[in-house]
Amino acid sequence: MSPETKPDFLISPEGLRVDGRRPDELRPVELKVGVLKQADGSASIRQGKTYIIAGVYGPRELHPRHLALNDRAFLRVVYRMATFSVPDRKRPAPSRREKEISMVIANALSPALFLEEFPRAVVDVFIQVIQADGGTRCASINAASLALADAGIPMRSLVPSVAVGKADGVLVVDLGDEEDKYGEGDVPMAILPPTEEITLLQQDGFFTRDELLEAMQMGISSCKYLHELQKEALKKAYVKKTPDGEEGDVDEDEFDDDLETDLGESDMMEDE
Amino acid sequence: MAVYFQKREVVVPGQLLAEGRYRPSYGTYDENGKIYSTLVGLAELRGNTVKVVALEGAYIPKEGDLVIGIITTVAGNNWKVDIGGPYGASLHANNALRRPYSDDISEYMDIGDVISAEVIAFDRQTGPFLSMKGRGLRVLDKGMLFDVSPAKIPRIIGRRGSMINMITDHLRIQTVVGQNGRIWIKAPDTASLRLAIKAFKTIEAQAHTSNLTERINTMLAAEVAEIRSTAPTIKTGKDTENEAVEEEESVDTEQSDLTGDETNEAVDDIEEQELEMDENPDEETENAASDDIEDELEDKFDNEEVNEK
Numbered sequence: 001m002s003p004e005t006k007p008d009f010l011i012s013p014e015g016l017r018v019d020g021r022r023p024d025e026l027r028p029v030e031l032k033v034g035v036l037k038q039a040d041g042s043a044s045i046r047q048g049k050t051y052i053i054a055g056v057y058g059p060r061e062l063h064p065r066h067l068a069l070n071d072r073a074f075l076r077v078v079y080r081m082a083t084f085s086v087p088d089r090k091r092p093a094p095s096r097r098e099k100e101i102s103m104v105i106a107n108a109l110s111p112a113l114f115l116e117e118f119p120r121a122v123v124d125v126f127i128q129v130i131q132a133d134g135g136t137r138c139a140s141i142n143a144a145s146l147a148l149a150d151a152g153i154p155m156r157s158l159v160p161s162v163a164v165g166k167a168d169g170v171l172v173v174d175l176g177d178e179e180d181k182y183g184e185g186d187v188p189m190a191i192l193p194p195t196e197e198i199t200l201l202q203q204d205g206f207f208t209r210d211e212l213l214e215a216m217q218m219g220i221s222s223c224k225y226l227h228e229l230q231k232e233a234l235k236k237a238y239v240k241k242t243p244d245g246e247e248g249d250v251d252e253d254e255f256d257d258d259l260e261t262d263l264g265e266s267d268m269m270e271d272e
Numbered sequence: 273m274a275v276y277f278q279k280r281e282v283v284v285p286g287q288l289l290a291e292g293r294y295r296p297s298y299g300t301y302d303e304n305g306k307i308y309s310t311l312v313g314l315a316e317l318r319g320n321t322v323k324v325v326a327l328e329g330a331y332i333p334k335e336g337d338l339v340i341g342i343i344t345t346v347a348g349n350n351w352k353v354d355i356g357g358p359y360g361a362s363l364h365a366n367n368a369l370r371r372p373y374s375d376d377i378s379e380y381m382d383i384g385d386v387i388s389a390e391v392i393a394f395d396r397q398t399g400p401f402l403s404m405k406g407r408g409l410r411v412l413d414k415g416m417l418f419d420v421s422p423a424k425i426p427r428i429i430g431r432r433g434s435m436i437n438m439i440t441d442h443l444r445i446q447t448v449v450g451q452n453g454r455i456w457i458k459a460p461d462t463a464s465l466r467l468a469i470k471a472f473k474t475i476e477a478q479a480h481t482s483n484l485t486e487r488i489n490t491m492l493a494a495e496v497a498e499i500r501s502t503a504p505t506i507k508t509g510k511d512t513e514n515e516a517v518e519e520e521e522s523v524d525t526e527q528s529d530l531t532g533d534e535t536n537e538a539v540d541d542i543e544e545q546e547l548e549m550d551e552n553p554d555e556e557t558e559n560a561a562s563d564d565i566e567d568e569l570e571d572k573f574d575n576e577e578v579n580e581k
Contacts, residue, residue, distance in 0.1 A: 041328065059330050059358040071396075073358075112285075114301075114310060118332070119396050121358030149285050152329030152423065154310035156301065157286025194286055194308065234284045238312060238327060 006182050010167035017167065018178055019048075026162070026174045026222060029229055031142070033150050033237035039126075041151025043233075045143040048176055049133035054143040055126045056151040062122035073118035077106040079140055081129040101137050102127075108141050108161065108190040108200035114154040123153060134177035138163050141190050141200065142226060149234055158234070160226035161190035161200060164215040166207065171215050173222045187212065189219040193227045196220060275322075277315040280480075283324060284312055290322050299324030314480055327480065331357035331422040331452040333400040337391045340412065340450035341402065346378045353387065356422070356452045359399050363389060367403040386412045386456065388448050412448060415458030418469055420476045422453035427479040428472060435485050439471050442492040463499045467492065 007018050016022065027048035036042035039055035062068045067076075079102040081090050105127065115123070125147065127140045141161035149155060165175040167183035180186060185205020191198050198216075207215065275290045277283055287309045289300060296302040299311045300322055309315065313324040333339070333355065341353035341361060351363045365377045368389075373380065381387065388409050389402040404410065420428065429436050429449055440447055445459040445468055455472060459465035471488055478484055 040330070059332075061358050061360065118358055149312050150328065152311060152326050154299070155285040156308070156310065158284065192286075194288070194303075231284050231287070234312060235282050238282045 007178055010179055010183060011170050011172075015170075017172060017176075019176055021172075023170050023172045024218060024222070026225065027176065029142075029226065031146060031229055031233035033146050033234050039147070039151075041147045041149070041153070043143045043146035043150060045139045045146075047135060047139045047142075047174070049131055050129075050136055050139050051131040052136065052139050052143050053128050053130060054140065054147040055128075056124065056144070056147040056153070057126075058123040058151070059118040059121040059153070060124070062120065067122070068120045071119055072115040073113075073121045073123050075106050075110050075113065075115060075123050075125070077102045077109070077125045077127065077144070079105055079127045079129070079137075081132060081136075085129045085132045101140070104137060104200065104202070105141055105144060109144060109148070109159055111197065111199045112145065112156045112159045112192055113148065114156070117154055123148070123151075132177075134175050134180040135163050135188075137161075138174075138188050138190070142230065146230055146234060150237070157192045157194050158227060158230045159190050159192065159199060160223040160230060161188065162219055162222040162226060163188040164219045164222075166205060166211065166215075171211060171218060173218050187215045187219065189216065189223070191220055191223045193224055275317060280314045280316065282312070282327075282480075283309040283315045285310055289315055289324075290317075293320060295321045297321045297323040299326055325426075326423045328421060329423045331355070333357070333359060333361070333391045333394040334451070335391055335394055337451040338409075338448075339389055339391060339402070339452040340417065340448060340454040340456055341387050341389055341452075342417075343381055343383055343385045343387065346381075346383060349377065351377070351381060353389070353402060355391075355400065355402075355450075356419075356454065359394075361389075361391070361400040361402050363387075363402040363404065367392070367401070367405055381411060386417060388412055388450065388456070408448075412456045412458075415446070415456050416465065418455045418457055418472060420453050420455065420472060422451065424476045424479045425449065425451055425453060427484070428455070428475050430485055435475065435488065438485060438489055439468060439492065442489075442496050443468055464496075467495055467499070 010018055011023075019027075021027070028046075030046040032044045034042060035044045035053060036055050039057055041056040042054065044051070044053045059073050062074055067074055079098055080094070081098065083090050083092050105125075109125070113123070125144050127144055129136050129140070138161040141159055145155070145159040149158060162173060163175050164171060164173050164187045165179055165183050166172070166185040167175075167179045169184070172179060172183075175183065175186060183205070185203065185207055187203045187207070188200060189198060189202075190200035201216075203212070274292060275294070276288050277290075283289065288306060289309055290307045291305065294307055294317075296307045299309060299313055300307050301310055307322050309324050311324050311326045312328065313326045315322065315324050339355045339361075341355045341363075343351050344354045344360070345352035349365045351365075351368075353361045353363050355361045365373060369377070369380060387404060389404050390406050390409060391400050392403040394400040427435065430438070436447060436449055439445075443459065443464040445457055445464055447458075447468070448456040450456075457465060457468050459468060471492060474488060474491070475484060
């Protein structure tokens with residue numbers, strides 16, 4: 001890989017970014033659910049050149065035992081970068097940065113999960129960065145929350161996440177690698193869409209108060225867009241599993257938990 | 273007052289399901305009078321209760337569940353039993369044996385034995401406790417264990433056992449279906465065993481589609497006829513598989529909603545279905561059990577059976 005050079009400008013005279021995006025435009029995002037056979041739940045995300053796979057196991061028995069929490073499940077997130085994910089070979093030993101990002105991701109996801117339903121157990125989330133091109137922690141959160149849903153872990157909501165940054169003095173959404181390296185700042189954030197609660201907010205670089213508030217607004221609206229993509233990807237994965245589609249009458253009488261009759265239901269629907 | 277989903281719609285976590293005087297139930301949560309889904313699953317409305325039927329998930333024990341466990345440790349008066357999912361269960365000798373019993377309870381059941389048992393206690397503090405004092409709860413001898421996703425078990429049992437009874441009737445096999453996603457199958461020959469596994473796999477893969485009982489019924493009827501006609505020789509796998517695909521496709525076009533339940537009106541639950549099978553002498557291939565516990569449980573079992581009559 002040839003040594004990287006700083007681009008002449010991050011924002012072109014026409015107001016576009018290095019890769020031709022508008023400041024509030026995300027990179028193309030491709031989400032897939034159920035990509036791994038062995039994991040209980042899995043998902044992958046491509047966001048620009050970033051490519052990440054997340055696998056979830058559990059809830060399952062926790063080893064070592066001393067980590068167990070008596071009132072809820074332990075959420076164990078492991079974020080790892082492949083040796084070939086960055087221009088210089090990444091040394092395979094777990095780095096300080098990987099441990100920190102693992103913790104940050106766990107903190108961003110845990111408010112969304114009903115971990116208290118599984119005391120003393122563990123939910124394992126393994127995140128593997130195959131190719132890194134900026135925004136890996138946010139992309140990891142997007143993929144991990146889909147994988148958690150795929151594993152059947154009860155959640156308040158999916159967790160979309162995006163980074164907002166500043167390049168040549170302009171606030172830009174979803175930083176690419178160059179904007180991340182040569183820009184003036186970076187604010188990764190994650191939200192719970194139904195309530196707009198913020199579960200991740202970090203910042204490096206310099207922002208004025210107004211800039212930060214505006215950056216957060218931009219982040220929230222981008223997260224909401226990502227949330228739509230996540231819902232779509234998840235539904236697609238499950239509807240596709242139906243071989244004969246959704247057509248035909250749904251049979252009422254096959255689940256053994258259909259014990260009650262449908263009395264009143266039809267009346268209810270008519271009320272609307 | 274509003275419901276925001278179609279019947280049996282696939283919903284995702286955080287999706288708003290209903291607003292107003294609806295009651296949240298399994299797979300949902302309530303926030304400020306609005307009901308959201310917590311799972312990926314099929315949303316359902318019963319009366320004014322909203323629930324989501326999960327499509328995935330680990331086994332979480334529930335009191336009264338019939339489970340199939342594998343003994344992992346013998347510790348004093350207890351057996352530790354693996355029942356799948358995050359929690360290991362324990363079975364106290366008093367809940368399995370009639371007193372007096374020997375000090376060394378591994379004489380009765382040892383590591384690796386497969387048992388059917390009932391969950392008698394489970395809450396957030398105390399891990400699941402099992403009992404084998406009940407009709408049909410015993411060491412599962414011979415046969416094989418088959419794992420499916422615990423979320424699909426209701427479908428495999430079917431309403432009031434319609435699905436599982438249909439399968440056992442066709443194939444003349446013995447089965448025990450545990451709520452923890454394990455199925456024990458004991459078949460007289462390999463062909464029926466393979467067919468049973470195929471049926472269970474089909475159900476698991478197509479659990480949320482309609483008319484499943486009917487489709488499985490047709491598939492099994494056709495394949496059983498085939499097996500019986502070619503008598504003792506085992507069919508080559510390839511033939512049977514191709515035919516199964518054709519079979520399924522032809523059934524898809526038919527609409528027959530109501531036939532699924534008719535064969536099994538008298539049967540109320542799995543235990544009873546098991547009981548029926550045990551009554552049937554030509555299916556009972558089990559040897560006179562040499563195991564004390566088995567004798568004992570069987571005795572108890574027989575008594576209860578008599579009492580019922």
